[in-house]
Amino acid sequence: MTQSRNAGLGLIGPATVLILAGFLAPTVIMAMLSLRDYSGMQGIGTDWTLSNYINVLGDWFYLEIILRTLALGLIVTLLCLILGFPLALYILRVGPLMQTTAILLVIFPLLCNIVVRSFGWMVLLSPRGVINEALLGAGLISTPLDLMFNLTGVIIGLVQIYLPFMVLLLVPALQNIPADVEAAALTLRSSRIRVFFTITVPLASPGIITGSILVFVLSISALVTPRMLGGPTYRVMATQIYDEFMTNLNWPSGAALAFVLTFIALALIWAANRVAAHLTRGIPA
Amino acid sequence: KDLVVGMFGGSFGRAAQTCHVKPFETASGDAVVAQEGNSSQFAAMVRATGGDSDFDVVYIDNSFAAQLAAEGLLQGLDKSKLSHSGELVEGAFGADDHFVQYQWGATALAYNPADFPTPPDSWSAVFDAASTGKVALPDIAGTAGVHFLLAAARLNGGDIDNLDPGFAAIAKIAPQVKAYYTQADQIISMFERGEISIAPWYPDRAAAAADAGVPVAVAYPKEGAIGIKVTMVIPKGSENTDGAYAYVDNALSAEVQKCFAENMYAGPVNTNVTLEGAAAKAVPPEMFGKLYFPDPTKIAANVADWRQRWQREITK
Amino acid sequence: MTSLSLRSLTKRYDTATIVNAVSFDVEQGQLVSLLGPSGCGKTTILRMIAGLLEPTGGQILFGEEDVTKLPANRRNVGLVFQSYALFPHMTVFENVAFGLRRQGVKGVDLKTRVGEALEQVRLGALADRFPRQLSGGQQQRVALARSVAPRPAILLFDEPLSNLDAQLREEMQIEIKRLQSELKLTSLFVTHDQHEAMSLSDRICLMSGGNIQQFATPEEVYFNPANGFVSGFVGSPNQLSGVATEGGVELAPGLRLASNRAQARPGGRVRVTLRQEDLALAPAGQAPGLAGRIALRIFEGASVQYIVALSGGPEVMARVSSRGPQADLPVGTEVVLSIPADRVFVAPEEGAA
Amino acid sequence: MTSLSLRSLTKRYDTATIVNAVSFDVEQGQLVSLLGPSGCGKTTILRMIAGLLEPTGGQILFGEEDVTKLPANRRNVGLVFQSYALFPHMTVFENVAFGLRRQGVKGVDLKTRVGEALEQVRLGALADRFPRQLSGGQQQRVALARSVAPRPAILLFDEPLSNLDAQLREEMQIEIKRLQSELKLTSLFVTHDQHEAMSLSDRICLMSGGNIQQFATPEEVYFNPANGFVSGFVGSPNQLSGVATEGGVELAPGLRLASNRAQARPGGRVRVTLRQEDLALAPAGQAPGLAGRIALRIFEGASVQYIVALSGGPEVMARVSSRGPQADLPVGTEVVLSIPADRVFVAPEEGAA
Amino acid sequence: MIARKPSWLLTIVALAILFYMNAPTIVVVLASFSDTTYLTVPPQGWTLRWFEFVLGDSRYMRAIWTSLWLAGGATLLSLVLGTAASYALHHRLVPFRDVILSAVMAPLVFPAVVIGVALLQYVSLLGLRGQPLVLLFAHVLITLPYVVRSAMSSLTGINPQIEEAAHVLGASGFTAFRLVTLPLLKPGLVAGAIFSFVTSLDNVPVTIFLLTPRQSTLPVKIFASVEHGVDPSIAAASTLLVAGTAIALILAQKWVSFSRFF
Ligand SMILES: Nc1ncnc2c1ncn2[C@@H]1O[C@H](COP(=O)(O)OP(=O)(O)OP(=O)(O)O)[C@@H](O)[C@H]1O
Ligand SMILES: Nc1ncnc2c1ncn2[C@@H]1O[C@H](COP(=O)(O)OP(=O)(O)OP(=O)(O)O)[C@@H](O)[C@H]1O
Ligand SMILES: [Mg+2]
């Protein structure tokens, strides 16, 4: 109906205008910039070139970084799901007082500045840090574990940062599932585990997909944590882009990398949405 | 009038308030608006605003200053407006007088006195100590990393035009290196917990950490520490140029230089400054002559390649 | 092949007692209907039997086995939910296949059995639809097929046919009855349709406010209601008040009915229940009885309902066959009403629910 | 105070036509029932009238006004949803108050009117509960109160009483009828209960597969079904096949019935519809008719159903009053069945739905 | 969900996860009481001087207030814009749904530094540099995706007939939304609001390029001092922020009432 069309435009208009004027327009400037050449001392050139993209996509060094970034994103997302589900279930099942406490404890970590928080992790994870000292003291290990300046450190840090996002999206998603539907599966002789995977998870999939996309996107574009807990040996797209942009001042190359990353991420989001739409095609939109 | 100054934050910002801002404000009556950031951010901002910067004065490392000057984003400095220009060390002005150095720093050696009964006196100490697993190196993302690469090249018979020996030497010890640091915090906490015994680092930061109780001391290698010029520039678009000159000039005066050296262990560039105590040990004025200052244009032109190579050969 | 026994089954929410020490047995292969007013606790009982709700007290036995603490998925019961509770993300086929898969039914076998179950509910053609693409009645039939397909030992139905039209409803009733007796399924059937309850059940459990009022065969419940509540609930009764007399009841001064079912001492105020279908109606003068005149005539298809204003007394409804001789009396006609003495149920006022 | 008219109202999903050019009028203050098998499009029609579903074609008029394009909230209709659709976050009181508040009813007035509406559905005591704390029937009654409370000009009911027991159901029917006629509400009432449809409606609209089969008064629909579908749907019919003869039909060799309603030429295969309640049953020899023996006796409360195997023919179901003389015939009794010629509906085989 | 008490196993697992999530915060809080001038744990000697320092430093306090106002304003604006947009997108009231959805999500994906520089360039071109609202809108841009995403996933869980019922009862689109959809949407919106608040509160890369010279935010101050080693005053400022927001949340809890709709 034309009426609903008008209402729709009115609703989406302000946000769209903001994004068009505030994001897409500057991005177009950047897109043009990514097609310029650059050399140290001369700065940004005036010639058009595709070399910035060719350099990235034709070089195993970059491709490896891209793959590593995506792998990191997937691992972090998966871990957030694995840890997020029990926590969300706990929050839904526990009494009101503990529920509020738990929710606050989920929100707290978000409030601590990311740089400062990374410092906290360094104190905990370093070879002579709290965790290693405790394990050594307890005699559980004989040499300190390598928890930092490697993949483990980045994952521990990123999962902690993005877990709240997952949990806060899983809770309402699980909450919305009609109890009778799960009960019906139980009476059809499904164990609780099976009910969880065949009924609960599919019905919570809008929230799961949203949470996963969010965590994935955030962890592939995270900068500070990989920097501080991963160290330079563990390079990801975000650190590479930052260095290219801010340290080398090579904006064209940095912009090209940024577009490659964005394109990949949007493609993945699109695919995930497709999958979600397929999985939830029975659920009224 | 307002004077917008882009300066570094944290303890640096506090020292700059004491030594640079306060005296200037009392003397001129202008109000300083300090915006905190780091060199690369200032460089990006000056470039992004394309010759119409908000800043009147910017503190910035000379490599960025040289880059910005080359892109025509900085005002050429009129020495006649800087009363202290004659008192400065040689080479304080650079890039056709587009920047003026107000502080020198260096990449030298920081070590744990407990592990080194006699202070190390050569870059080779880093390579020798690698086998203990208690060495941290600066990553090439920062200035110290570039400098250490140069130092390693020079130690092994190369120079700024031939870094192969440097890459080879570092690649050899790379597997034993405890960590590549990018942030001051990382190295402070590693020294504090005794995880490392030696690392190339900045004397001023190391001295400040030592004051705070971290077990760390500074040594200048005999081959020469790699010098850093920290500069002030006046970007194009400055609205209070007179104020800017007055501010820079004030920062170059002997008392202010001394104040800053004592507060921040900033190497003084005014030849009239004499230091005592901790400051004299951390940034001895006589050391200035022994520093190796690499050519910023060569760095600017090649550093991207070096970084790529470092990432592929050292920190892969 | 198990019998079902409830022993003092009780459910309380806070202070409200929803199910109050209910005990009864459903013998193996029997079908028992739970009948009672809305909110009397029928669904609550079914959910406790299925293991979805923890009883506050009492026991549930399947055969000899106490299952009170057994989790729902280990009970082998089928439950048709009042709200259908279909899996919205699965097609009709997958909904029905769900329980079968749990029993390891696969491949061709699975297809056949799902197909059969869907045919039984006349939905073979809609196997690929999602629940939201079905009408209310279609959804209800899917729910039915889903719980019957795995052939559980005990079947619980919560108003499984309430959204179906008469014809389909009758077909489904026959289907359920056939399945249930062929497979000797022990079944508990909640319905609000007395007709359905009467014609399907071996026993009827009549409840009110969480308490059993009568547990007996349909005939027994209909012809020998245990108390005022039952007589007032079964059939389409007129509920009148009156005063007990020797061997009868007086509805209003002069309006007397003989009753051999009076449970009250003469002179007390009583509640009188007269089933509409028990009242015989004839034009005035043709027979003895209570005099009145037709205030309203309602055509109901097979039957016609008259609302008769008794002279000097209350209004009473009577139902006659629309084929019968009295089907076409116009409003205003003077009539007499008569009723056999054994169909006049009289209970003390306070005893009526 | 508006009449309702549908003009060629049509709804298609992809290729499936769910509602096919339906046209009828509901006059001001009338109550029309929509009757038809599950999935025939009843809910779809109501949703289009309420403005919740856009018709593929056709028009909807309220009085003279074409409302086809009017948004739902400007139509002033009440709709009782088949799935209740209560507001889960509001108490029963707030649910009922919702529509009244939209009309600006406030304060004491609001309290009174919500209270009244809740009393009408016997739920005054549960005003502070949330929907999830109610039984199925209680929820349905809240839905009813919610849509009636604002006194809309047009009321649409989607099986509003399907979860209620007989007694409450009858009370609610009377309540609805009273409200509807007092307030002269134009109403469209979907039900699967013929009894309900017949007794409540001014007109019945009988549908099948998206098409109107008959639109007429209850009596007309019952006594003069327009076609084979209608005769087969209304009442509790036996559907038999046979061969048309001159003035009647032959069910099996020798089993003949007279019919003055044959719509087929002699010799053609036909579908014969005999209502269970039209069949008179008597012990063999006491009357003329088709001979058979009782195969099954089902007690239904007010009635008894017999399944009779005709000698050399099909099985036929007959329903008699449980008070009548033939109520207690045991299985195996030889009986004769008779039926008036005007109740034998005969339609060509292909014409039957 | 079927209502049920958590098992002891679930309780232990959940508490362990909660502990893991809060471990670094605990470290930071402890470090803020340390007597040393660098961050260390366990603290060597206890002191409150870093708190005194932060509370006494007007520039610190201004930065904290700026951060809070910015985060609050951006959250409010993105709640309004985002809820409206997600409603339209969910109900397919607009064409090019997938394209718009991608565009809304893009600022989340696009590296923040690049957005920051691009915005500064763009704002300079338009001559809007230094306008205080620019920063606010920039923050809305990066917080909007969170609200849209979480609102959309909550909308999926709401039975569409419930809103229809409200329409039929005479509620206009907006009234029905306000009275029926919004309350049911609350959990999603609360989550979205929390995300957008903390995202804004933590942002450096975009903020630093758009600050006017007189403004600063806490994360920018922290970031600017990292080069020189973080001293406990930063831990103290973070602790203050955590404590302050915690108290605010606990107070707001009555009003927002997490437990009621979760
Ligand atoms: N979204 C849809 N897509 C395809 N078919 C649909 C959709 N929604 C409903 N239908 C079909 O439309 C037909 C009519 O549905 P409707 O709900 O109007 O039936 P109904 O007459 O109300 O039935 P009931 O008495 O069972 O409630 C059904 O066969 C149903 O399967
Ligand atoms: N969570 C609850 N808290 C308090 N009371 C409840 C709760 N759930 C149900 N009830 C009450 O328990 C009573 C019994 O509910 P139940 O669903 O068993 O009724 P029912 O006999 O199935 O009714 P219907 O025929 O209407 O479906 C009702 O009065 C209902 O209001
Ligand atoms: Mg129930």
Ligand SMILES: [Mg+2]
């Ligand atoms: Mg329907």
